[in-house]
Amino acid sequence: MANEVTVPLLPCASIDDIEAFYGVLGFRTTYKQRKPNPCVGVRREDLQLQFFELPGFDPEQSYGSCLVLTADVEGLHGAFAAGMRAAYGKVLVAGTPRMTRPRARKNADGVGGFSVIDPGGNWIRVFRNAAAAPGPATPLATTSAVAPVGRLGKALANAVVQADSRGSAAQAVRILDSALARPHAGDDDPVERVEVLVYRAELALVLHDPKTAADMLARARSVTLSADECARAASAFDNAAEVAAALR
Missing domain, CATH: 1.25.40 (Serine Threonine Protein Phosphatase 5, Tetratricopeptide repeat)
Structure with missing residues (x-):
């Protein structure tokens, strides 16, 4: 079989906070319900995520995480950063939520990537898709050249x-x-x-x-x-x- 789609299902303390934050990043809400179990789905082009609400959930203790592979790490980071600046007047670099910058990862063969830590404490880890056509490269997001x-x-x-x-x-x-x-x-x-x-x-x-x-x-x-x-x-x-x- 081909063309299967996997959609991560991640925990959060508030689906409203999740919906608002991902809206800032350019996602649209695809589904939302309050009963019997609160959950929300968001989508930005081919990137889909779903979240379920847990009463008393502490984002600081979250182990939720998923990988996003893209041909254009810098373009996606730039779009997210622009959304943050428009909504908050700055890129969120501390606290929860926040976003790291694209940097080469020694533990990922030097492949560049960045992470979004959302209001649920989930780490959305964005990496360059080596199998896809390469996007524009920067010194901090390429591969072995940045060793x-x-x-x-x-x-x-x-x-x-x-x-x-x-x-x-x-x-x-x-x-x-x-x-x-x-x-x-x-x-x-x-x-x-x-x-x-x-x-x-x-x-x-x-x-x-x-x-x-x-x-x-x-x-x-x-x-x-x-x-x-x-x-x-x-x-x-x-x-x-x-x-x-x-x-x-």
Whole structure:
């Protein structure tokens, strides 16, 4: 048989909160009922999700998750980000709900992806579909070309696995703080330093530590970069702008 469709069914505390959030991301409601069991279905083009409401459900304790494979990781992230900016005035980078940025995943053979953590605490994990025609590539969302070469890049790759894949921001912070505490090596890449500092700022927000987030952003801005290095750090500075917006 061919052309089968699988639709994830995920838990939440409120189907109304789920419906409103996914509406921000460009989904339309395909089905909703209150009785006998509250549930809602949402759809955005070929991406379909369904949710069921559980009384007393704690999103922070959710294990709900699913994978989304797409040829255009950056395009989908950009559309979601635009919806958040229109609805909230910023991209949600901390709290629940929130969204991570497209980054290469060391634990997924370097394939780029991002995650949406919805109001139910479900992790919607978006990855590039290697079997599909490739979409426009960016330095943070391609494959082996982004393999880290410096010690800071390796620390960043390990931290991304912990926070963006496993949801352990605290462990990711320990990795980055250890790397940043070491004396500068002569071959340290200043772009990698900017990326580490900006990601550390993002994680500080996730851990409800705005003071550290602001300090890390200031340190990132103080790194001296050449014109070529500024171009390479463009994505990190875009992330810095989102973190700064979340601080306001």
